[in-house]
Amino acid sequence: MEYIYIVQASLEPSKCKIGKTNDLERRLKEYNNMTGKSKENIYQYLFACAVEDMSAVENDIKEEFYKFRENKSREIYFYNSPLFDDYVKFIKAHKLFVKEILVQADDKKPIIKIVKKTTPSLEERGVTPKELMQKAKNINNDEFYTQYEDVEKELVMYDNEIWKDKVVFCNCDDAVGSNDKNTSAFVLYFLRNFKELGLKKLICTHYGGGIDLFNQGAKGYVYIYIFTKNGFTELKKSPKNYTGSFDDPLSLKILNEEADIVCTNPPFSRAIDYWKIIIESGKKFIIISNISNAINTAFIHYFKDNKVWAGYNRIDYFLNPKKQLVDASGHWYTNITITNRPKYKHLKIIPLKEIPEKHRQYDDSKTLLVDNCYIPNDYKKTFAVSARPILNGLLEKGYKIVQDKRYEPYINGKAGFARVLVQKI
Numbered sequence: 289m290e291y292i293y294i295v296q297a298s299l300e301p302s303k304c305k306i307g308k309t310n311d312l313e314r315r316l317k318e319y320n321n322m323t324g325k326s327k328e329n330i331y332q333y334l335f336a337c338a339v340e341d342m343s344a345v346e347n348d349i350k351e352e353f354y355k356f357r358e359n360k361s362r363e364i365y366f367y368n369s370p371l372f373d374d375y376v377k378f379i380k381a382h383k384l385f386v387k388e389i390l391v392q393a394d395d396k397k398p399i400i401k402i403v404k405k406t407t408p409s410l411e412e413r414g415v416t417p418k419e420l421m422q423k424a425k426n427i428n429n430d431e432f433y434t435q436y437e438d439v440e441k442e443l444v445m446y447d448n449e450i451w452k453d454k455v456v457f458c459n460c461d462d463a464v465g466s467n468d469k470n471t472s473a474f475v476l477y478f479l480r481n482f483k484e485l486g487l488k489k490l491i492c493t494h495y496g497g498g499i500d501l502f503n504q505g506a507k508g509y510v511y512i513y514i515f516t517k518n519g520f521t522e523l524k525k526s527p528k529n530y531t532g533s534f535d536d537p538l539s540l541k542i543l544n545e546e547a548d549i550v551c552t553n554p555p556f557s558r559a560i561d562y563w564k565i566i567i568e569s570g571k572k573f574i575i576i577s578n579i580s581n582a583i584n585t586a587f588i589h590y591f592k593d594n595k596v597w598a599g600y601n602r603i604d605y606f607l608n609p610k611k612q613l614v615d616a617s618g619h620w621y622t623n624i625t626i627t628n629r630p631k632y633k634h635l636k637i638i639p640l641k642e643i644p645e646k647h648r649q650y651d652d653s654k655t656l657l658v659d660n661c662y663i664p665n666d667y668k669k670t671f672a673v674s675a676r677p678i679l680n681g682l683l684e685k686g687y688k689i690v691q692d693k694r695y696e697p698y699i700n701g702k703a704g705f706a707r708v709l710v711q712k713i
């Protein structure tokens with residue numbers, strides 16, 4: 289019998305080995321008896337299957353997942369849960385695949401502690417939207433990783449056509465290391481989906497300043513991944529004096545002369561400069577930023593002038609440099625057309641009188657304030673809303689922002705939370 293297997297050592301959770309054998313039991317013993325291996329480092333199968341021609345399947349795996357091999361001369365591949373799913377999917381779809389071999393239940397126990405994203409409701413978390421907004425405003429921590437699943441969840445929403453023959457530029461510390469721990473989730477996503485999206489080129493930069501989130505050293509670099517007649521080629525350059533900052537002259541040159549779509553999670557503390565540079569470049573972008581930008585004076589004019597709108601999703605958790613989940617709100621923003629925004633359904637556009645009284649009130653200057661995504665459809669004057677309806681697509685439903693500055697209502701002399709002034713067109 290011929291088999292293909294995926295095996296992993298308990299102390300090396302970011303890697304796995306994909307190999308072939310005629311005897312699964314013997315092979316596992318060999319792994320566990322390797323000289324120089326520590327006793328606690330136990331190898332276990334994550335997956336195994338019978339195939340018709342193990343060498344042919346193994347070669348196809350090597351070719352397909354060329355990018356994810358740690359060492360080109362060995363059978364070691366990067367491991368994370370989405371990548372693992374890809375490996376298994378590929379093997380099972382192979383024409384020489386015969387059947388999966390059930391690995392003993394014990395062997396299937398997860399060796400890796402995968403940090404899973406859970407998205408409890410605000411109610412479950414015991415926070416009000418106002419508190420959450422305040423919290424988001426207070427976040428001044430640039431050193432957050434974006435989780436792979438968040439990148440994937442957003443990017444799969446866009447039509448594949450937008451990526452075809454395009455140069456994607458990830459320009460805020462989107463480092464490319466040897467495994468998924470020292471590689472940004474953006475990079476991983478684009479490398480994994482390079483062919484499927486039909487990308488022309490991926491350019492990523494590592495920022496040499498700040499905390500070294502990805503352990504990539506204090507020197508900025510540019511990483512280029514491209515598909516040519518001769519196959520995939522990658523190149524890492526550290527030009528002299530290059531900082532890797534998004535506003536470094538070389539980064540700006542790439543942005544202005546090469547990039548088609550910019551995609552990253554920039555440092556929150558530099559968001560104002562970042563948005564200015566990206567929006568002025570006229571390039572397409574899909575980026576993460578603070579959830580309250582639509583009611584922040586520094587950004588409102590972009591929404592008002594239709595230069596940016598919300599992407600599909602919000603993000604509730606990031607990973608800190610210790611890879612712990614951090615509860616912090618962000619949202620995707622883009623200038624790529626969004627069709628049939630699923631979140632329109634959260635907008636409750638109805639006559640003013642039908643809005644429950646607790647969700648409509650007038651402030652001290654007689655401006656109407658509405659909450660909870662209630663929007664009057666028969667009110668001619670300007671009224672004030674929170675960021676949420678804007679993120680849910682209000683400006684695509686016949687309403688416009690009428691003032692660049694954020695609106696700060698007072699109710700009986702007490703400041704209420706900030707909003708933005710809108711009006712029915």
Ligand SMILES: C[S@@+](CC[C@H](N)C(=O)[O-])C[C@H]1O[C@@H](n2cnc3c(N)ncnc32)[C@H](O)[C@@H]1O
Nearest residue numbers: 430432433434460461495498533534553554555
């Ligand atoms: C929110 S983190 C996101 C990191 C990564 N893009 C991701 O999504 O996981 C922002 C990163 O930008 C880096 N950074 C800070 N200032 C920068 C600058 N001027 N240019 C580029 N990156 C910068 C920070 O050190 C941090 O690694």
